[in-house]
Amino acid sequence: MMDMSIALPKGRLLDKSLEYLRQADLDLKVKKNRELVQNINRNKLVLSKPSDVPVYVEHGIDIGIAGSDVLEERKSEVFVPLELDFGKCRLSVAVPEENEVDIDDFEGYTIATEYPNLTSDFFEEKGISVDTIRLDGSVEVAPRIGIADAIVDIVETGRTLKANDLVEIEKIMDVSALFMVNRISQKVRFEEINELVEKLKEV
């Protein structure tokens, strides 16, 4: 596999993504110098914010790995041949423990989230009008300081919610890592990409 451009998320999914690709013979030894674009064995690796990976792939990077949460939030037009067996978590609605209410009573609530599109879609579908505040990180703090009534965020073990006196009341979607392919790369590198997908499927 040569001359491929690959976008991977910095953070919790990076090591597993590298290991996963390595098992399909795409060995990317990442330099420790924090370079965000690295040339490795004639491949170009782009390390980006997780939420930007689908955008990079949509705009011309050949392949990438990111969570289904960020893909659905960005609504990027990419191919998604495989759902992967890591990065499993869920996107959920949570409220302060002392104010636990049913989701149907959220009318007029302000919700802090990194996922304003998914949040709006979820409540619109239920016919509930809410305001969203977009935050980038530490969303769980918002109800404690009084700028939001609830949050929509990723829940893995529930420990972060508990530490911030929040309780999960409804799941919006299950999340897992996805293998993504640029729509044009799939066409112009058809054989190479299909071969890679076949190998990754066996991992």
Added chain:
Amino acid sequence: MKKDVFSESERLDIIVSEIREILKRWGYQEIFLPSVVEHDGKLRKGLNITCQNEFYSVNPDPTSQMAVNFRDGLPIRKFYIREILDGIEGKFQAGIEFLCDDPVRNKVEILNILISILERLKIEDFYVDIGSLKIWKETIENIKEYRDDIFTALRRRNLSLIDDLPISSEKKEELWDLLNLRGEKCGFDKIDRLIDLVDDDRFYADLGTVRPLPYYDDIIFEIYSPRAGFPIGAGGEYKLEGTHGCGFALDLEMISEIYNIEEENDFVVVDGDLKTSYRRARGLVEDGEKVRMEI
């Protein structure tokens, strides 16, 4: 990044002029569709608004707008160049539609015009992948209760979604094989024959080309270039009150990204005092010259 409207317009002006000229040579007429129309369930895209308790669509998809206004009188050869809205997002497109009684002829003509336009724009490294919605519909006929899931999987080439379907492993394999059926020929006569009739080695049969839009009913195609991260256009065939139609739309912003502008040197530069220079310029224009007034 906010685009520079003036420099972007300079590029689009050149591109659109070339497209218009080619389409005129092919005998196509430009259609001028109103921007604001009464809302109709058959209209696609557009920005939906209310005004004085009435519902309207602003700049909807022109093919659907033409369908709403369709009257008899074949053949119809029309083209449009306009911004299409999808909510508040806008996209400049050039599109053509050809309606006639011969469903093979209209596809062959439309695809030949596509080649004319792209070659005129000196975009020669383009490819066209041709697929068929009917082949897919026939393939899933006996499992059509999963139609929506299957088309979601097809649109995203999602092997995992196909794997999760409660259907036999043979059927899953058949779906995956069909999705990966791509080449100069595919074994399906209607696609192979079309590629043969167009006779251009940049055209491929590709059953992985799946765009289940409401009005396309069989052959669909996607136009792309390795220099662009997105498709540069797409099209397909449809039926309008029993009449066969075929058309495509080019994404002018994507075309602009890969189009190389050549400096125009064929202007006659005119200078002198206002009265005589403009009189001379007028004469040159009448004689078919291009003029550029010296300031």
